[in-house]
Amino acid sequence: MNLIQIDIPQESHAVNDSPLKKGGLALFAIGLLIFLIGAFGSFENYSLFYSIGSLGLATFGALLFIFPSRNEGLPGIKNNGVFFRAASNRGAIAWITAVFLTAFYVVLYWFPEYFVHLIKSTDPISYAMTGKAANQWFLYGTLYTLSVLVMGVKMLFKYRHIRYQIIRTLSVMFFQLVFSFLIPHFLEALNQPEYYFSYFWPLKTSVLFPNDINWLLSKPGALPQFMVFWGVTMSLIGVPIFTYFFGKRWYCSFVCGCGGLAETMGDPYRQNSDKSLQAWKIERWMVHSVLLFITVTTGLLWANSYYQGALLGSLSQGFSKTYGFLIGAAFSGVIGVGFYPIMGSRVWCRFGCPQAAILGIFQKYFSRFRITTNGSQCISCGNCSTYCEMGIDVRSYAQRGENIVRASCVGCGVCSSVCPRGVLNLENGPVKGRVMK
Amino acid sequence: MNIVIIGNGIAGITAARYIRKHSDHSITVVSPETEYFYSRPALMYVYMGHLKFEHTKPYEDWFWKKNRIDVVHDYALTVNHKEKKVLLQSGNILGYDKLIMATGSQMNKFGWKGQDLAGVQGLYSKQDLDLMERNTRNISRGIVVGGGLIGIEVAEMLHSRNIPVTMLVRESSYWNSILPAEESAMITRHIRHQGIELRLETELKEILSDSNGRVRGVRTSKGDEITTEFVALTAGVRPNIDLAQKSSIPTNRGILVNSYFETQIDDIYAVGDCAEIVVTGEGRNQIEQLWYTGEMHGETVASSICKERTEYNRGILFNSAKFFDIEYHTYGSVNQNTVGEKSIYWEHPDRRRSIRIVYNNNQVIGFNNLGVRYRHKICEQWIAEKRSIEYVLEHLSEANFDPEFFMKFEPEVIALYNKKNGKSLTLTKTRGLFGYKKFLSTLPASI
Numbered sequence: 001m002n003l004i005q006i007d008i009p010q011e012s013h014a015v016n017d018s019p020l021k022k023g024g025l026a027l028f029a030i031g032l033l034i035f036l037i038g039a040f041g042s043f044e045n046y047s048l049f050y051s052i053g054s055l056g057l058a059t060f061g062a063l064l065f066i067f068p069s070r071n072e073g074l075p076g077i078k079n080n081g082v083f084f085r086a087a088s089n090r091g092a093i094a095w096i097t098a099v100f101l102t103a104f105y106v107v108l109y110w111f112p113e114y115f116v117h118l119i120k121s122t123d124p125i126s127y128a129m130t131g132k133a134a135n136q137w138f139l140y141g142t143l144y145t146l147s148v149l150v151m152g153v154k155m156l157f158k159y160r161h162i163r164y165q166i167i168r169t170l171s172v173m174f175f176q177l178v179f180s181f182l183i184p185h186f187l188e189a190l191n192q193p194e195y196y197f198s199y200f201w202p203l204k205t206s207v208l209f210p211n212d213i214n215w216l217l218s219k220p221g222a223l224p225q226f227m228v229f230w231g232v233t234m235s236l237i238g239v240p241i242f243t244y245f246f247g248k249r250w251y252c253s254f255v256c257g258c259g260g261l262a263e264t265m266g267d268p269y270r271q272n273s274d275k276s277l278q279a280w281k282i283e284r285w286m287v288h289s290v291l292l293f294i295t296v297t298t299g300l301l302w303a304n305s306y307y308q309g310a311l312l313g314s315l316s317q318g319f320s321k322t323y324g325f326l327i328g329a330a331f332s333g334v335i336g337v338g339f340y341p342i343m344g345s346r347v348w349c350r351f352g353c354p355q356a357a358i359l360g361i362f363q364k365y366f367s368r369f370r371i372t373t374n375g376s377q378c379i380s381c382g383n384c385s386t387y388c389e390m391g392i393d394v395r396s397y398a399q400r401g402e403n404i405v406r407a408s409c410v411g412c413g414v415c416s417s418v419c420p421r422g423v424l425n426l427e428n429g430p431v432k433g434r435v436m437k
Numbered sequence: 438m439n440i441v442i443i444g445n446g447i448a449g450i451t452a453a454r455y456i457r458k459h460s461d462h463s464i465t466v467v468s469p470e471t472e473y474f475y476s477r478p479a480l481m482y483v484y485m486g487h488l489k490f491e492h493t494k495p496y497e498d499w500f501w502k503k504n505r506i507d508v509v510h511d512y513a514l515t516v517n518h519k520e521k522k523v524l525l526q527s528g529n530i531l532g533y534d535k536l537i538m539a540t541g542s543q544m545n546k547f548g549w550k551g552q553d554l555a556g557v558q559g560l561y562s563k564q565d566l567d568l569m570e571r572n573t574r575n576i577s578r579g580i581v582v583g584g585g586l587i588g589i590e591v592a593e594m595l596h597s598r599n600i601p602v603t604m605l606v607r608e609s610s611y612w613n614s615i616l617p618a619e620e621s622a623m624i625t626r627h628i629r630h631q632g633i634e635l636r637l638e639t640e641l642k643e644i645l646s647d648s649n650g651r652v653r654g655v656r657t658s659k660g661d662e663i664t665t666e667f668v669a670l671t672a673g674v675r676p677n678i679d680l681a682q683k684s685s686i687p688t689n690r691g692i693l694v695n696s697y698f699e700t701q702i703d704d705i706y707a708v709g710d711c712a713e714i715v716v717t718g719e720g721r722n723q724i725e726q727l728w729y730t731g732e733m734h735g736e737t738v739a740s741s742i743c744k745e746r747t748e749y750n751r752g753i754l755f756n757s758a759k760f761f762d763i764e765y766h767t768y769g770s771v772n773q774n775t776v777g778e779k780s781i782y783w784e785h786p787d788r789r790r791s792i793r794i795v796y797n798n799n800q801v802i803g804f805n806n807l808g809v810r811y812r813h814k815i816c817e818q819w820i821a822e823k824r825s826i827e828y829v830l831e832h833l834s835e836a837n838f839d840p841e842f843f844m845k846f847e848p849e850v851i852a853l854y855n856k857k858n859g860k861s862l863t864l865t866k867t868r869g870l871f872g873y874k875k876f877l878s879t880l881p882a883s884i
Binding site for chain 1: 447457476479480482485486487488489492493494495497597627630631728729732755757758759761762764766810812813814817838839840841842843844
């Protein structure tokens, strides 16, 4: 039978350690080393060398490490050894990574003076973009964006046979680079308020806080007024409408920067989210408490503003600082990213993000989105639940042939990708009959 | 009522769950394999490191207590059906009012020389998985005997750990007893493309032993000798009827049951892989060894015990699998070589995706897809309604279940049909809002 004549070698075992890969890893390590050495001021006056030698080399090395993986076997789901490796299975390497990331955030937020020299590594970029020297937030933004881009490339290779994953990954890479990095800094260069067009209330509380709105409106020109208009319209009208049509994924898995980091740098850790019923209970209490707190506060601030400060007095000033620190820093950074290797990539989105909470309420009650199951073909293997970064026990629905309509689902589509029987599909359709019992 | 279920695989557990759903009867599930139910098809992913064993358990451990399903981790020695008692290895005795045997399968062994050597095994149970873990440490090559679903799974498992694999397959092309020629060829190519050494038309002659009673190699029917430290015997499974035989419950290849899963002994049922359903009239007795049929058997017997005596209705056959990176779905009747059977077969230029629609007398009778997902319910409905091939082609977009943004190949399928038959059919529905509404209206109100 000539159908099976093929001109490929009979045996072509994947080589995991090509010289290119090893070289890439070495360059990455050297870049990291230069970056850390610089922390002590060694490259104080050589910021261009420092920048290229650390960030440039590490990025180049990481990409070299990623590119050859395209030749390691055919496209397909290759989660081989995920639970054997210390890095991805909460082993020693995972704990070291977690401590390292957590420490990074602690220093960044509370002891930025230790980053004075590290910041120099981003000076050349900062000068090019804004004409000013970098500060710790510029350093953070640069590292964050580089992580999303480099690990995004890895994601693109990993899921190169699944167009949904490709488009989604390109989207988060684009929004992080353009909306969360380039535009805010170009605005700065143009002497405009630094503004992030891709964040809305209640995650970015300032969008609806009276003081912040008044501050923007006090600025000259039409752009600040547009920013107020954009923030308010999107938060109150745009977000619910998009969520009605596509589910919360349009934001969490295509636009959001936190989601972007979770879906790229966090992807190797997605299997570590807790799937137990207990975890689900805790999640619901926590995330909705945060949303409630912000909603009440926003209301109070407006009431206070209406009564011209008679209600809260100086308290209102303190709030954004408290929130910024407790939620913005401690939670989303320290726990949110620091705990990736231990609690999975969406630990912040799941337990703390007020935006995820409100999108979840829309998704659960006013949305066309659902994950459908294909007849009775589920074999209960558990790949979907295991690789759900939001800790949803997808299997418990799939094995009963039920649709999955859950507030927390960010629509990453990985359950559908890893299912060995093609049972799951993310779909938009009529609300009627969406929840099956 | 006291119900004892022997076996905690998909058939036994589904029976237990549905009995609890329908009734308040006392339920005891006995299994020597694992304490709690796990997904047998998922074993391979534990070896490959995609999952931990605990992930293969579909229910958290508290589930059983909460639902008052007693789980007994013990081995049933015999059933005394006169006194309605089950004797366990621990010495405990369980009395029953109704007994369900769901003892599953065991691997086929065909009396090969050396089949019981150390390093030679099948893959069916959790114990087999643990054994395989030990048997495949630091080996230079694994040999898989048999070209079925378990064989390709074991090959994929070994391959995931970069262990070179040789597959010995009796047929001239992989699984061509089930798959039509083109699909079989595609999977054959795909296996080789992975880097697996696939020897076709080659059978196992004997397994060679070293001086310690461990396997050191095999000799094939072609006279070749291959050095190996591990041989997986995956030439299919047969019903596990040991307990039934010891307990004088009538058996043939499996435990004999009627279409209500009643054995020839009062109040004893058999479901799942171990049951041999006696077909009265024409046709051979049926032994169904699929995950899905096990589920259906369990649900049916639960209904018989708790509600009214329910006859098993298998419905339209379906199955699915995954061959390395290629998903496989089949609905209805495919490759039966019946008189007048025709099919339209489309294959993607990348030779990893295909769609086949089988019809007879213009009526669609089956679907066979590789790498393209189709909706089970829609295909089943078309087959049940005896839709014509042209109707199905025109509505084919409704069947597509591929994720969003995927390329849609239905226009190519219909173009192929038009070209071959001089027709000019067009796709009447695309998978948009309206097609979707129609799909939803076909769903049952409850599952």
